[in-house]
Amino acid sequence: MTQNIPDLSKIEAAHKRISSFIHKTPVFTSSIINGIAGAEIFFKCENFQRVGAFKFRGACNAVLSLSEEERKKGVATHSSGNHAQGLALAAKLNNIPAYIVMPKNAPAVKKNAVLGYGAEVIDCEATLQSREDTLEHVVKEKGAYFVHPFNDYDIIAGQATASKELIEETGKLDVIMAPVGGGGLLSGTALTVNLLSPATKVVAGEPAGADDAYHSLKAGKIIPSTNPNTIADGLLTSLGTKTFEIISKYVDEIIMVSDEEIINAMRLVWERMKIVIEPSAAVPFAALLKEKEKFQGQRVGIIISGGNVDLGKLPF
Amino acid sequence: MTQNIPDLSKIEAAHKRISSFIHKTPVFTSSIINGIAGAEIFFKCENFQRVGAFKFRGACNAVLSLSEEERKKGVATHSSGNHAQGLALAAKLNNIPAYIVMPKNAPAVKKNAVLGYGAEVIDCEATLQSREDTLEHVVKEKGAYFVHPFNDYDIIAGQATASKELIEETGKLDVIMAPVGGGGLLSGTALTVNLLSPATKVVAGEPAGADDAYHSLKAGKIIPSTNPNTIADGLLTSLGTKTFEIISKYVDEIIMVSDEEIINAMRLVWERMKIVIEPSAAVPFAALLKEKEKFQGQRVGIIISGGNVDLGKLPF
Numbered sequence: 001m002t003q004n005i006p007d008l009s010k011i012e013a014a015h016k017r018i019s020s021f022i023h024k025t026p027v028f029t030s031s032i033i034n035g036i037a038g039a040e041i042f043f044k045c046e047n048f049q050r051v052g053a054f055k056f057r058g059a060c061n062a063v064l065s066l067s068e069e070e071r072k073k074g075v076a077t078h079s080s081g082n083h084a085q086g087l088a089l090a091a092k093l094n095n096i097p098a099y100i101v102m103p104k105n106a107p108a109v110k111k112n113a114v115l116g117y118g119a120e121v122i123d124c125e126a127t128l129q130s131r132e133d134t135l136e137h138v139v140k141e142k143g144a145y146f147v148h149p150f151n152d153y154d155i156i157a158g159q160a161t162a163s164k165e166l167i168e169e170t171g172k173l174d175v176i177m178a179p180v181g182g183g184g185l186l187s188g189t190a191l192t193v194n195l196l197s198p199a200t201k202v203v204a205g206e207p208a209g210a211d212d213a214y215h216s217l218k219a220g221k222i223i224p225s226t227n228p229n230t231i232a233d234g235l236l237t238s239l240g241t242k243t244f245e246i247i248s249k250y251v252d253e254i255i256m257v258s259d260e261e262i263i264n265a266m267r268l269v270w271e272r273m274k275i276v277i278e279p280s281a282a283v284p285f286a287a288l289l290k291e292k293e294k295f296q297g298q299r300v301g302i303i304i305s306g307g308n309v310d311l312g313k314l315p316f
Numbered sequence: 317m318t319q320n321i322p323d324l325s326k327i328e329a330a331h332k333r334i335s336s337f338i339h340k341t342p343v344f345t346s347s348i349i350n351g352i353a354g355a356e357i358f359f360k361c362e363n364f365q366r367v368g369a370f371k372f373r374g375a376c377n378a379v380l381s382l383s384e385e386e387r388k389k390g391v392a393t394h395s396s397g398n399h400a401q402g403l404a405l406a407a408k409l410n411n412i413p414a415y416i417v418m419p420k421n422a423p424a425v426k427k428n429a430v431l432g433y434g435a436e437v438i439d440c441e442a443t444l445q446s447r448e449d450t451l452e453h454v455v456k457e458k459g460a461y462f463v464h465p466f467n468d469y470d471i472i473a474g475q476a477t478a479s480k481e482l483i484e485e486t487g488k489l490d491v492i493m494a495p496v497g498g499g500g501l502l503s504g505t506a507l508t509v510n511l512l513s514p515a516t517k518v519v520a521g522e523p524a525g526a527d528d529a530y531h532s533l534k535a536g537k538i539i540p541s542t543n544p545n546t547i548a549d550g551l552l553t554s555l556g557t558k559t560f561e562i563i564s565k566y567v568d569e570i571i572m573v574s575d576e577e578i579i580n581a582m583r584l585v586w587e588r589m590k591i592v593i594e595p596s597a598a599v600p601f602a603a604l605l606k607e608k609e610k611f612q613g614q615r616v617g618i619i620i621s622g623g624n625v626d627l628g629k630l631p632f
Contacts, residue, residue, distance in 0.1 A: 026342065047590045267627060274363045274623035276590040307590035311583060311632040 001065065002153035005246060006160065008195045011188075014157040015164060018060040021093055022161075025049050027169050032272050037288060039295040042173070043269075044166040047277050047307025051085040051113075053234075054162050054185055054305050055149075059086035061158030062147045063094050071096045076144035078124070078131040080106040081234055082306055083149040088119035099144050101135045109310070150184030151240025160188030164196065166301045173200050174298035177284035179305055180204040180213045180254065181235030183243030189303060190250035201252045205287030207231075207262060212238040213247065214254045231259045231315060234280035234306065255287035262286045263315045269304075279315070281305040317381065318469035321562060322476065324511045327504075330473040331480060334376040337409055338477075341365050343485050348588045353604060355611040358489070359585075360482040363593050363623025367401040367429075369550075370478050370501055370621050371465075375402035377474030378463045379410050387412045392460035394440070394447040396422040397550055398622055399465040404435035415460050417451045425626070466500030467556025476504030480512065482617045489516050490614035493600035495621055496520040496529045496570065497551030499559030505619060506566035517568045521603030523547075523578060528554040529563065530570045547575045547631060550596035550622065571603035578602045579631045585620075595631070597621040 002010060028043045046054035063075060074097030077087050084100045091098035098119035102111060103126035111121050124134035139146050148155065162185070163176055176193050180186040190202045206213050209230030215223045216239055224238035239247065257265075262279050265286035269277050281304045288295055288302070318326060344359045362370035379391060390413030393403050400416045407414035414435035418427060419442035427437050440450035455462050464471065478501070479492055492509050496502040506518045522529050525546030531539045532555055540554035555563065573581075578595050581602035585593050597620045604611055604618070 052590060270592055270627060274368060274592040276586055276592060311586060311630070314627070314630065314632075316627040316630075 002157065004153065006153055006157040006191060010157050011160045011164060011192060011195065014061045014154070015161040017064045018057060018158060018161065021060050021090070022057055023049055024165060027166060028273060028275065030273050033268070036268070037295065038292055039288065039297065040299045041288070042166065042170045042299070042301045043273070044162055044301060044303050045275065046162055047275060047281060047304050051082060051089050052306055052308040053082035053086065054159055054303065055082040055086035056089060057161050058155035058158030058184060059083065059090040059147065062152065062154040063087070063090040063096065065154045066145060070145050073143040073145065074098060075147050076101070076135060076138050076142065077147050077149065078102070078135045079149055080110050082308060084110070084114050085117065087147055088114045088117035092118045097142070097144070099138045099142060101131055101138060103131070107310070148240070150182030150237070151242045153242065155184050156187045156191070156242065156246070158188070159185045160192045162303055163189040163192040163301070166303070167192065167196055170299070170301060172197065172299070173301045175201045175203055175295060176301040176303070177203045177205060177288060178303040179232070179235055179280050179283040180206050180247070181210070181280065182237040183213065183239045183247055185303060185305060186251060187243045187246040190246055194250045202250060203284070203287070204251055204254045205283035206254050206256050207235055207283060208256045208258050210236050211256050214256055216244060217248060217251070217254060220248070232262055232280040232283055234278065235283065255291055257283060257286040257290055261290055265289055267316055276307045276309060277304050278306050278309045281307065318473065320469065322469055322473040322507060326473050327476045327480060327508060327511065330377045330470070331477040333380045334373060334474060334477065337376050337406070338373055339365055340481060343482060344589060344591065346589050349584070352584070353611065354608055355604065355613065356615045357604070358482065358486045358615070358617045359589070360478055360617060360619045361591065362478055363591060363597060363620050367398060367405050368622055368624040369398035369402065370475055370619065371398040371402035372405060373477050374471035374474030374500060374504070375399065375463065376406040378468065378470040379403070379406040379412065381470045382461060386461045389459040389461065390414060391463050392417070392451060392454050392458065393463050393465060394418070394451045395465055396426050398624060400426070400430050401433065403463055404430045404433035408434045413458070413460070415454045415458060417447055417454060419447070423626070464556070466498035466553070467558045469558065471500050472503045472507070472558065472562070474504070475501045476508045478619055479505040479508040479617070482619070483508065483512050486615070486617060488513065488615070489617045491517045491519055491611060492617040492619070493519045493521060493604060494619040495548070495551055495596050495599040496522050496563070497526070497596065498553035499529065499555045499563055501619060501621060502567060503559045503562040506562055510566045518566060519603065520567055520570045521600035522570050522572050523551055523599060524572045524574050526552050527572050530572055532560060533564060533567070533570060536564070546578070548578055548596040548599055550594060551599065571607055573599060573602040573606055577606055581605055583632055592623045592625060593620050594622050594625045597623065
């Protein structure tokens with residue numbers, strides 16, 4: 001387990017470690033989108049990553065960083081989202097057990113996805129208390145290693161590899177943008193940029209309905225969201241201690257966007273670029289469109305975080 | 317204007333001619349999709365082509381094949397679909413006028429797309445008679461060159477370049493599949509395969525609600541669809557004389573699929589591959605899934621014909 005903020009050697013080691021497991025996702029551009037935005041945008045398409053989201057990078061790095069002893073006992077987490085799937089697949093590929101604590105009322109499609117990767121699903125009540133208690137019980141009983149979805153340096157180092165690949169492909173960028181929920185992806189992105197391209201700005205998009213990062217950064221301390229509510233369901237979580245520290249140091253700006261702005265940006269990407277992205281993934285592009293004038297004529301990298309949507313419940 | 321069935325030199329010349337205008341679209345694979353299908357599938361993603369469909373290849377080749385004299389007077393067609401957009405953009409890029417005859421009741425979004433490429437839209441009634449009369453009038457008045465959407469050897473040679481790129485990228489394939497409507501893409505595909513990889517089979521998917529190619533091939537003569545009706549709205553047209561001749565010679569099989577099978581295949585591609593494809597583009601994959609046992613263990617190329625869908629009217 002990594003005990004300090006990852007430096008360049010840690011991020012490079014993470015990239016090497018996971019490289020035979022992950023997809024090196026493509027970078028897409030669109031002249032029509034560039035025309036609309038007035039900027040030259042490079043979309044790093046983690047919707048094409050395994051399990052359909054960047055989360056696989058961090059989960060994979062965390063699993064591969066365990067000792068032989070730890071591996072035998074397996075990994076555990078509580079999540080009904082992309083982290084659950086990412087961890088389940090990373091565990092499967094390494095032939096170790098995975099225990100995923102999920103609320104009883106989680107959609108069957110999400111449970112089935114995790115079961116499909118061979119993980120064990122453990123039901124809990126739909127409260128944070130029950131999730132944490134159930135996870136603690138599993139960790140005790142199985143001796144499994146708890147892989148936190150974002151407040152973990154191995155996770156952060158894994159997520160950092162997405163922007164590393166982006167920069168290596170595009171060369172110098174003026175800005176790199178990512179969404180922020182718990183802050184794993186944004187922390188990793190900010191570290192990479194600081195280490196590999198310090199002149200590049202790091203700007204995050206955050207849903208107005210879950211705007212703890214914006215307010216935490218302003219206040220200089222963590223102010224968790226209360227009753228977050230947004231269509232960007234991957235960004236409901238508040239920052240953790242580790243991600244807050246990194247984001248405070250290395251992120252230049254957080255732009256808040258409404259659900260309507262998120263849906264419009266998502267629709268534009270689907271229609272013009274012909275790729276399926278989830279609402280959370282549209283947040284940084286929505287932020288760019290909202291404050292267009294800041295990015296005029298610039299080279300902007302955007303991490304498209306994932307593409308897992310319920311096609312039966314689209315907002316258009 | 318090309319007067320004979322294109323040979324290899326014509327297809328190569330078309331490819332060279334259009335290469336600086338088109339996108340060299342990527343070939344996508346998915347281990348999950350392969351697992352479901354029991355075959356190794358290479359999707360040639362023409363949904364990422366300019367105007368969102370392969371149609372731009374043929375339109376571009378047709379425009380670039382005109383004489384200087386013809387160019388000055390411009391091009392015309394009747395279409396409210398991808399051919400209209402493809403021709404409008406090809407004309408714009410070559411600074412020549414384009415006249416697109418469209419039914420008055422065509423969706424505003426389709427008219428606006430064509431207007432956005434700088435073409436002139438000429439309204440007609442929503443009958444074939446009115447479309448043809450209006451087009452004839454435009455051709456006479458402006459002296460514009462009528463670019464047929466499929467029954468034209470320059471169009472066919474342009475469409476043939478999609479499978480040429482696919483084969484050049486993947487190497488030997490057991491089967492190549494494409495959808496069939498008017499037959500421009502299928503003819504081009506069949507010619508390429510016959511010329512570059514004659515041992516590869518050519519199999520088409522056709523909607524059961526517009527199944528003229530299936531019946532025409534069986535009968536040995538063109539039997540147009542009467543009142544075709546399918547969600548695959550790019551495939552409503554019946555074969556023309558030129559496409560029928562090529563398809564009769566070089567296509568091995570046509571598999572018919574229901575709208576339900578088309579929707580299921582389309583959904584699978586959206587969900588698993590995270591790309592937006594239109595119903596017509598899902599038809600060959602639906603055909604493969606329907607007759608899976610024929611393709612077990614084979615290397616199959618599928619042309620994904622386009623990605624233009626109305627997100628407000630999805631079938632899921």
